[in-house]
Amino acid sequence: MSIFKRGKLYQGVALSSLLIAGLGAPTVAAQNDTELDEIIVTATKRDERLRDVPMAISVLGEDALEIAGITDSQGIADTIPGMTFSTAGNNINPSFIVRGIGTLLNQDDLTSPVAVYLDEMPMSAAKSTVRMDFGLFDAARVEVLKGPQGTLFGAGTLAGAVRIISNKPDPSGLSYKISTDIGSTSGELRQRYNAMVNIPISENAAVRLVAFAAEDDGWVNNLSDGTNPTNGMTNTGLRALLGWQVNDRFNANFSYMFQDTEIDDGSTINPALGENSRTGFAKDSSDVEMSMLNMTLEYDLGFATLTSSTNYSENDAVMKADLSPIIGGAAPWLLHREPSDEAFAQEIRLVSSSDSRLDWVLGGFLLDRQTEVAQVFYLPQSWVDARGTGPIGGAISTMTVDNAWIYGGDVTYEYKETAFFGELGYQLTDTIKATVGFRTGDMENSNSRPGGGASSFGPVGSVIFGGATSFEPVPYTAASYEPGKTSSNNVKLSLAWQFNDNVNFYATASEGFRTNEINRAGFLPGLDGQLGSSRLNPDSTVVIQQVSSPDSLWNYEVGMKAQWDSVTANLTFYNMVWEDIQLSAMRPGEPDQFITNAGEAKSDGIELEILADIGGNLELGVNVAVQDARITQLSEQEAILTGAAMGSSLVSPDLQLSGHFKYTVPLDSGNEAFARMGFSYTDELPNGFPNNVGTPGILNPFYAETDAWTKVDFILGWASDKWSVALYGENILDNDDSTFIMQQNFFANKHMTPRPRTFGIRVSMNP
DSSP, X not given: OOGGGSOHHHHHHHHHHHHIXXXXXXXXXXXXXXOOOOOEEOTTSSOEEGGGSSSOEEEEEHHHHHHHTOOSXXXXXXXXXXXXXXXXXXXXSOEEEETTOOSOSSOTTSOOSEEEEETTEEOOOSSOSBOOOOOOTTEEEEEEEESOOTTTTOTTOSSEEEEEEEOOOOTTOOEEEEEEEEEEETTEEEEEEEEEEEEEEETTEEEEEEEEEEEEOOOOEETTTTBSSOOOEEEEEEEEEEEEEOSSSEEEEEEEEEEEEEESSOOOBOGGGOTTEEOOSSOOOEEEEEEEEEEEEEEEOSSEEEEEEEEEEEEEEEEEEEOGGGGTTSSOOEEEEEEXXXXXXXXXXXXXXXXXXXXXXXXXXXXXXXXXXXEEEEOOHHHHHHHTSOSOBTOEEETTEEEEEEBOXXXXXXXXXXXXXXXXXXXXXXXXXEEEEEEEEEEEEEEEEOSEEEEOSHHHHIIIIIOOSBOOOEEEOOEEEEEEEEEEEXXXXXXXXXXXXXXXXXXXEEEEEEOOOBOOGGGSBOTTSOBTSOSSOTTOOOOOOSBOOOEEEEEEEEEEEEEOSSEEEEEEEEEEEEEEEEEEEEOTTOOOEEEEEEEEEEEEEEEEEEEXXXXXXXXXXXXXXXXXXXXXXXXXHHXXXXXXXXXXXXXXXXXXXXXXXXXXXXXXXXXXXXEEXXXXXXXXXXXXXXXXXXXXXXXXXXXXXXXXXXXXXXXXEEEOSSEEEEEEEESTTOOOOOOEEOOSTTOSOOEEOOOOOEEEEEEEEOO
């Protein structure tokens, strides 16, 4: 159903927005003398006012992050209209979903549709199930770019990009900041400690050091071993930045980042076991380390600025998970996985700096990434001992675990991308500007695994279920898949109209894409020895792709951006068409997932953001997103493979609301007291497609919808030029609705709920 036929809610949003744009805002602005700061963003690779950029961008500034207590990805998503965040537990398959462009809450082997950047550094590891959630302390702002960013940012931005912009070294003087956050969730302690120091080392150079540490006792009860709480977390990190203005034309910036996050157990629960409870043969633990280096050099050529950004990153993780529900929980099926990822990225670009009617950005990009994934399935020693039959024949000790019964050499994924990109803007008149963007590039995937090791599905079944004490391992054969290069060409077109000094209108059409993917598990030799045939069902006639095709998305949007002295308002109408959708699929009756392409989907909606000082020291913020994202084309074969149906909803809530009230009381000596109430509401959304794979029209037993859920927070604080103290409450209504439900049958603990009611105190010193 078209979003433009959904009734009075849409009409009301549109009408109220037009009133603000045309009539209401000047009246509101005249009620007080407070002025909102002009927001500058770098989403187009140059400094621009937010209201001049012809696309939808939501921005969270440093003050907003600190006052609202936003420290992670979930906090960002709760605040941004049209965005949700999903994760199967801390650091497990985390993914932003923008405007409903997603097909599963747990994305698993699919590349995330939204890329994350820290300054110039791309932060997303590729084939690693375990990925880092990044700290936001000392961030200058967070920019959320909605819609595909294929021209300036490339293959990882099918639906958008999240850019974390850090504060830079400042040679003008010594400064530092220290903050603490001590909270309690049902009596369990959460501690966060942050520190920053900025040290000038000359008149034109400075070092900025940022360190943070956090420890969280958790709130989930593990009934299997009696650990309560079980989902404890420790997080430590360091950022070091060196800024050097070599001369009037040349700037050099160097940065290093390290972060280590350890999770004792998962945060997903099984509601049937009681409040905040989970169970299993083993804990779902993880430990991920990330280090990144960046060198950004800028040279002013007069007519343009030449920028070189060189990036190197390493991600190493260890993950343990209980997959026993695959076999109905009859016996332990445990996973130990060790993914490691190395990536080198280089971008060189020229950005014009003249005052002529023509401005432009031209650049080249190179990415070379290698990911190795080592994993084994194993049995816990306690279970083997309980059987009383001695060691299981054929099982080995490897990768720090005993009784490994499916094992083998590392799977190596290699990905290379080269691209040339540009954007040309031309001022057609004094008030109308046209922009054309393009990107052309090549992507190359390869995938290999050495021979050796052992794989046994049927024989091990007899070991587990039939009581046998040994099995004959079946060795892996060496395999290598090299699909060759895939080319892409992306276009962006926009037209901006400066209606007056306060209001800009724009229209944009932009294209995004994801690269092809290689299927391994679903393409092993089957019972007949042929690649891609069934390993369990000799009668299965389903043929899968060894290599999926790229998918692509076109975004069409029109919008208004306005700012008066005391009010900002952004309004966007969009329509997105997603073609050749990359989907996780399964052959009927088999456990191996693979990636295929299927059908077409559309997402259309309205987004509204308002921030206003409405007099009497009261600030009001309101964000609204209404969207409809559904499958619009699907063949019979695609429906069989994926469980989708015509009209199936994507991972998209129909309605999202968020906002805040903040009241400030001026005190003597420039101090102030403030109170802030924040809220967010998200409609229910599906966890995947509704039908059983292989049987269209038969409901998938693992299909479910999350609850519609509301979160309310408050803060009471006092601030001076040097100190601030705030008492806070998070989720004060103690909402325990299901906000995430896995559709895969890999886990018994499928549900995620908000962190229970938490109270605490934040103290910061900023001399």
